[in-house]
Amino acid sequence: MNSSQPITAAPEDLDPAAAPTAPDLRVVVVTGMSGAGRTTAANALEDLGWYVIDNLPPSVLPEVCSLASGAGITRLAVVLDVRTRSFFEQLSAMFSDLTARGLLPEILYLEASDDVIVRRQESARRPHPLQGDGRLLDGILRERQMLATVRAAADLVIDTSAINVHQLSSRVAHAYAGETTEQLRVTLVSFGFKYGIPVDADLVVDVRFLPNPHWVPELRPMTGLDSEVSDYVLGAEGANGFLNKLQELLQIMAAGYIREGKRFATIAIGCTGGKHRSTAMTEEFARRLRALGLPTKVLHRDVGHE
Structure with a gap:
């Protein structure tokens, strides 16, 4: 379905005052920077039946x-952007009315x-x-x-700078494929501090206190997805205890987020290059969260960097 297909309703339903909003209606406002992927996100939602x-x-x-x-x-x-005249005056009134x-x-x-936006806009020649x-x-x-206030109020922020359209669609599907539930949906992102902190993270975790497999010649060409590196990282002193504490912290955060109506959390786990320690720790943490029944998606942002 899309905007080219009219909403069909009985004549008495065409008066908004006579058709109060159903409490089970779920509404997502898709907005953000031009060139950041609003159209891709909208298409992904449409594919999910929205x-x-x-x-x-x-x-x-x-x-x-x-x-x-x-x-x-x-x-x-609903996809909204700043091209609409008096966008922010309308936006405030819209939220008050809803x-x-x-x-x-x-x-x-x-x-x-x-x-990235410059490159995309120039490529599109618009x-x-x-x-x-x-x-x-x-x-x-x-x-x-203009969008700073909206961004601060967002339930879910997705930074598309380093992901392709398929990865964006996958993240949208992870967040919005199911019905409304009182359960937090978690995205874990491994990254390298040398390439910058993910701007869409709700929580940033630093695992550079663990020994670096980069300095082990036989492990250097591998990644945290390889069992040899994973065993090395997870077997290091403090790794298991750190994950235990992080799990306890997330359980506290999850309860609070749900009380506040926030259904999504993006947790970024970083090491120096995003190849070994952060990747291994992210995979293990995802395994633990899934065992708890939390829907969890993993994205390794920098694992392909040299």
């Missing part, structure tokens, strides 16, 4: 939610670094929507400033 509407003025979303409820739609995704109806939409925010007569970077800066 009813997707692109570039909807925020002011009409409450009425659309009422119509969707009357039509029996239970999962609605809250009054007992519905609070989730926000999926797509992020990417400036250099100007930035806020560029005007200035440079492409000027438009990116304006958009980033």
